[in-house]
Amino acid sequence: MSPRLTLATAGRILTQVRHDPRTIVLLLVVPALLVGLIAWIFDDTPVFDEVGPAMLGLFPFIVMFLVTSITTLRERRSGTLERLLALPLGKGDLIGGYALAFGLLATLQALVAVAWAVWVCGLSVEGEVWLLVVVAVVNGLLGTMLGLLASAFAANEFQVVQFMPLVVAPQVLLGGIFLARDEMPDVLHAISDWLPLSYSVDALSLVSSESDATGDVLLDLLVVGVFALGALVLAALTLRRRTR
Amino acid sequence: MVNYSEAVVATGLVIRRGRVEVLHGIDVHVPSGQIVGLLGPSGSGKTTLMRTIVGAQRITAGEVRVLGRPAGERSLRSAVGYMSQSPAIYDDLTVEQNLDYFRRVLRAPRADVARVIQEVGLGEVATRMVANLSGGQRSRVSLGIALLGTPRLLVLDEPTVGLDPALRQELWELFRRLADSGATLLVSSHVMDEARRCDRLLLVRDGRIVADDTPSGLLTATGATDHDDAFLRIIAHETEAAA
Numbered sequence: 001m002s003p004r005l006t007l008a009t010a011g012r013i014l015t016q017v018r019h020d021p022r023t024i025v026l027l028l029v030v031p032a033l034l035v036g037l038i039a040w041i042f043d044d045t046p047v048f049d050e051v052g053p054a055m056l057g058l059f060p061f062i063v064m065f066l067v068t069s070i071t072t073l074r075e076r077r078s079g080t081l082e083r084l085l086a087l088p089l090g091k092g093d094l095i096g097g098y099a100l101a102f103g104l105l106a107t108l109q110a111l112v113a114v115a116w117a118v119w120v121c122g123l124s125v126e127g128e129v130w131l132l133v134v135v136a137v138v139n140g141l142l143g144t145m146l147g148l149l150a151s152a153f154a155a156n157e158f159q160v161v162q163f164m165p166l167v168v169a170p171q172v173l174l175g176g177i178f179l180a181r182d183e184m185p186d187v188l189h190a191i192s193d194w195l196p197l198s199y200s201v202d203a204l205s206l207v208s209s210e211s212d213a214t215g216d217v218l219l220d221l222l223v224v225g226v227f228a229l230g231a232l233v234l235a236a237l238t239l240r241r242r243t244r
Numbered sequence: 245m246v247n248y249s250e251a252v253v254a255t256g257l258v259i260r261r262g263r264v265e266v267l268h269g270i271d272v273h274v275p276s277g278q279i280v281g282l283l284g285p286s287g288s289g290k291t292t293l294m295r296t297i298v299g300a301q302r303i304t305a306g307e308v309r310v311l312g313r314p315a316g317e318r319s320l321r322s323a324v325g326y327m328s329q330s331p332a333i334y335d336d337l338t339v340e341q342n343l344d345y346f347r348r349v350l351r352a353p354r355a356d357v358a359r360v361i362q363e364v365g366l367g368e369v370a371t372r373m374v375a376n377l378s379g380g381q382r383s384r385v386s387l388g389i390a391l392l393g394t395p396r397l398l399v400l401d402e403p404t405v406g407l408d409p410a411l412r413q414e415l416w417e418l419f420r421r422l423a424d425s426g427a428t429l430l431v432s433s434h435v436m437d438e439a440r441r442c443d444r445l446l447l448v449r450d451g452r453i454v455a456d457d458t459p460s461g462l463l464t465a466t467g468a469t470d471h472d473d474a475f476l477r478i479i480a481h482e483t484e485a486a487a
Binding site: 004005008009011012015016019020078079080082083084085086087088089241242243244 | 261298300301321324331334335341
C-alpha cells in the first residue's frame with residue numbers, strides 16, 4: 001500500500017463523481033429533505049427528538065452502501081478492476097481510495113444533514129453537535145465497506161440493489177429506532193447485539209439526550225469501527241488478482 | 245541457463261476454468277523484439293492464454309515464464325502492458341483523466357499521457373468524456389493505457405477490432421515501431437488479413453497450438469496462397485490425422 005496510489009485512486013473516484021453533478025446534489029440534499037419531512041410530520045410531538053438523531057446515522061449508511069456497491073460493481077464488470085489488479089496497485093490502495101473518497105462525501109453529507117436538523121428543524125441536542133457528525137461519518141464508512149463487500153456477491157445492478165433491503169432493513173428494524181432494544185423479545189435483542197447499526201443508533205441517541213456521555217459514545221463508535229474494519233478485510237479477500 | 249531471447253515461454257500449460265479445460269497442455273514461445281500474432285477462431289483459448297501471461301488467470305498445470313520470471317510476479321506488473329478485448333476504461337472520465345490515473349498507478353512519467361494520446365491518435369478528443377466516444381476511439385483509449393510506462397511486453401487482445409482500414413494501418417505501423425525499439429508484442433486477431441504484418445504466427449484451435457511459424461513459412465508449408473486458406477488447410481489436415 002502506498003499513500004500516493006491511495007490518493008490517486010481517491011482522486012480518480014472523486015473526479016468521476018464530480019462529472020455527475022446530479023448525484024452530488026442528491027447525495028447532499030436528499031437526507032436533509034427527509035429529515036425535514038420527519039420533523040414536519042411529527043411537529044408538536046416529541047417524536048422527532050427521539051428518532052431524528054437515528055435518521056442522521058441511517059441516511060449516510062444507506063446512501064454510501066448504495067453508491068459504493070454500484071460503483072465497485074461497475075468497476076468489476078467493466079474490466080477496470082482486473083486491469084488495476086494486473087498493475088502495481090495494492091488492494092489496500094483501491095479499498096483505501098474508496099474509503100477516502102466516499103468518506104469525504106459522507107462528511108459533507110453529514111455536515112449538511114446535521115446543520116439542517118439542528119439549526120433549521122430544531123433538533124434538541126444535549127451533547128456535542130460535532131459528535132453527531134462523527135457518528136454519521138463513521139456510519140457512511142460502514143456503508144462503504146459493506147457496499148464493497150456486497151458488490152462481490154452481485155452479478156449485476158439489479159442484484160446489488162436487492163442487497164440493500166437485505167443488509168439495511170433488518171438493521172433498521174432491530175436497531176432500536178422503533179422500539180428500544182431491551183424491550184424486544186430476547187432472541188431479537190440478542191441478534192441486534194450483533195448488528196453494527198444498533199451501536200450507531202445508541203451513540204446518536206446518547207449524544208442527543210445526554211450532555212456528558214462522550215465516553216460511551218466513543219465506545220459505541222469503536223464497535224461500529226470494528227464492524228467496518230471486518231467488512232474491509234472481507235472485501236479485500238474478494239479482490240482476487242487471478243481468477244480460477 | 246535462462247534464455248532471454250524468449251519474452252514468453254509456456255511449457256505444458258493446462259488451464260481449467262470451472263469444469264471446462266480451455267488449454268490442453270500447450271507449449272508457447274514468443275521471441276523477444278518480435279510481433280507475434282495469436283490467431284484462431286473465437287472460443288479457441290486466445291484470451292485465456294493472454295490472461296494467463298499477464299497473470300490474471302490461475303494456472304492449472306505447467307509453467308509460464310514471462311521476461312524470465314514466473315507469470316504474474318509482482319515485478320512484472322509494470323513491465324507488461326495488457327489490453328483486454330472489451331475496453332477496460334472509466335466512462336465517466338475524460339481520455340486524459342483515464343490515462344493520467346493509470347499513469348500514476350504505473351508511476352510512469354507525466355509526459356507519457358501526451359505521448360500515448362499522440363501515438364493512438366486521440367489528440368482531438370483528449371478532453372472529451374469517454375462515454376461520448378465511438379467504439380473505435382474507446383478501444384484506442386484502452387490501447388493507450390497498455391502503452392503507458394513503455395512496457396517491454398505488450399499483450400493486446402484484438403486491438404484493431406472495429407477500426408477502419410486507415411486506422412488499422414496506422415496502429416500496425418505503431419506496433420512495428422514499438423517492436424523496432426525493442427518491445428515484444430503478442431497480438432490476437434481473428435482477421436487473417438493481419439497475419440502478414442506479424443513476424444511470427446501462433447495458430448490456436450480448440451485449446452491447442454496447431455501451427456507456430458513465420459507468415460511466409462506457413463504459406464510454404466501448407467502450399468496455400470493466403471493465410472485464411474493456410475488456416476483451413478491446417479484444420480483439414482488435423483481432422484484427417486485425428487480420424
